[in-house]
Amino acid sequence: MVARARQDDFGHSLYSATASADRRVVERVGQIAEERSTTRAQVALAWLQHQPVVTAPVIGVTSVEQLDEAVASLGVALSADELRRLAEPDAPHAVVGHE
Template sequence: MPWSPLARGRLTRDWDESSARSETNEFGKTLYAKTAEADRKVVERVAEVASRRGVPRAQVALALLLHKPVVTAPIIGASKPQHLEDAVTALSLKLTPEGVADLEEPYVPHAVVGFA
């Protein structure tokens, strides 16, 4: 079960764009600090694929997780109705094997974070 499958919203907006949460959550700031350059590439790739498909980035990121047979239930947090709409729509967004490879190509595995 992936925790924070949208990387605390990072996968839903441009890398340098911030939100109230990203500006004020001190713990959240520490989660991706060590992998920022690699993560930026992933965020950019999700944006490229979403743009080509004409869908929101959140749908692409969630659809990728749902294509993984080991993922049984990504844990999403919905604070706006659009978050639920994206999650439900991602269920029907089909990615080709080439599309999955395109999204996975820049990814660098991370150590588990968020637990002391």
């Protein structure tokens, strides 16, 4: 974990209520990536393609390799079962940090 993540008390306060559920989602992404012999990033980006409210994901890349991985995610078609498995542990996040 990078130093900022360890020391970011404000960031921790924003996400602490859903940290356990978030961790389970991350673990599911890892399981599906391993089963498909692909990367977590590709599974996550493929999941975004199935979300009707996402019309244009913002992909911030800092290397050609990251761009290649984002493009490769277009070839990952998640099954209905995989989408269910990813949604199952998810918990809604309340809007925090704004008054």
